[in-house]
Amino acid sequence: MEEKQVESKRTSGMAVASLVLGICALVLFWIPWLGFLLGILAIIFGGLALSQIRKEPSLGGQGMAVAGLVCGIIGIAIWLILIISIGLLIFWA
Numbered sequence: 001m002e003e004k005q006v007e008s009k010r011t012s013g014m015a016v017a018s019l020v021l022g023i024c025a026l027v028l029f030w031i032p033w034l035g036f037l038l039g040i041l042a043i044i045f046g047g048l049a050l051s052q053i054r055k056e057p058s059l060g061g062q063g064m065a066v067a068g069l070v071c072g073i074i075g076i077a078i079w080l081i082l083i084i085s086i087g088l089l090i091f092w093a
Helices: 013-027 034-055 062-092
Strands: none
Touching (some): 013 062, 034 062
């Protein structure tokens, strides 16, 4: 019976941070400036994690970094829509 050896990769800490910050940006977008700040940080950490993963093949977590980037972008987009909507409501009221 042959045993398959699975090569374990270390997960990039920046990828994990990007994913956590991106999810927090999605959940906390309604708090003034917090969702925006968390989204920006998720995008920064995601980009840094992807470049770090490309440079070091022993690192894993590319999916988490991409997910953090996407969540950060969506969180910022939702935040902007909320701010613009509130501004229009105040302007037209």
